[in-house]
Amino acid sequence: GENVEQHPSTLSVQEGDSAVIKCTYSDSASNYFPWYKQELGKGPQLIIDIRSNVGEKKDQRIAVTLNKTAKHFSLHITETQPEDSAVYFCAASLNSGYSTLTFGKGTMLLVSP
Amino acid sequence: DAGVIQSPRHEVTEMGQEVTLRCKPISGHDYLFWYRQTMMRGLELLIYFNNNVPIDDSGMPEDRFSAKMPNASFSTLKIQPSEPRDSAVYFCASSFPSGGFADTQYFGPGTRLTVL
Numbered sequence: 667g668e669n670v671e672q673h674p675s676t677l678s679v680q681e682g683d684s685a686v687i688k689c690t691y692s693d694s695a696s697n698y699f700p701w702y703k704q705e706l707g708k709g710p711q712l713i714i715d716i717r718s719n720v721g722e723k724k725d726q727r728i729a730v731t732l733n734k735t736a737k738h739f740s741l742h743i744t745e746t747q748p749e750d751s752a753v754y755f756c757a758a759s760l761n762s763g764y765s766t767l768t769f770g771k772g773t774m775l776l777v778s779p
Numbered sequence: 780d781a782g783v784i785q786s787p788r789h790e791v792t793e794m795g796q797e798v799t800l801r802c803k804p805i806s807g808h809d810y811l812f813w814y815r816q817t818m819m820r821g822l823e824l825l826i827y828f829n830n831n832v833p834i835d836d837s838g839m840p841e842d843r844f845s846a847k848m849p850n851a852s853f854s855t856l857k858i859q860p861s862e863p864r865d866s867a868v869y870f871c872a873s874s875f876p877s878g879g880f881a882d883t884q885y886f887g888p889g890t891r892l893t894v895l
Contacts (some may be wrong), residue, residue, distance in 0.1 A: 700883070705889070709783070709870050709872070709886030709888050709889050711885075711886065711887050712883045712884070712885075715883070755821075766824055766827060769821060771821040772822075
């Protein structure tokens with residue numbers, strides 16, 4: 667089955683800096699890659715996703731890049747703010763019939779004022 | 780929409796007791812997922828349903844765990860008997876895949892279970 671590795675497990679940045687979280691996946695057939703943000707005491711919420719026919723996708727301060735050849739994808743957050751502090755999860759899924767998401771172990775991002 | 784609703788939000792019980800967690804998915808969503816989250820293992824998929832039918836329960840850790848979905852608006856996850864190692868946060872999520880493919884999963888707030 668699919669295996670998703672996520673790095674780093676923790677990331678501390680100063681407000682205004684950029685943050686990058688990286689994930690690798692094992693199944694070359696995977697072609698749906700969402701990112702979820704989990705705030706303390708809440709369930710994960712989708713913040714951005716990308717499908718394999720796209721190499722990059724942006725939404726305001728967040729962006730995701732995908733390299734299918736290398737089987738890795740990354741989340742980029744620019745101009746970080748304290749409210750970006752949370753745990754971020756990447757996931758991967760096959761796009762054939764219905765397939766479940768395989769999640770990475772998560773990255774705790776701490777943005778200091 | 781109120782989103783995915785889970786109850787209770789917190790549950791503290793003693794080893795050997797039966798625990799029932801409840802979930803109401805978003806109206807119109809035809810997929811429902813149960814996850815367990817721990818520091819050691821992260822987010823693990825336990826079981827998922829499509830149109831109230833269990834599709835894959837390979838993630839259910841033991842026979843002590845069971846899940847049902849009697850109708851489109853309600854699901855339960857039961858642990859009997861509970862053990863301390865079952866302590867975790869349990870999430871329910873629902874989705875309405877477009878075109879039959881994986882799509883956004885909407886998570887509930889979770890139930891924090893503590894088994895003493």
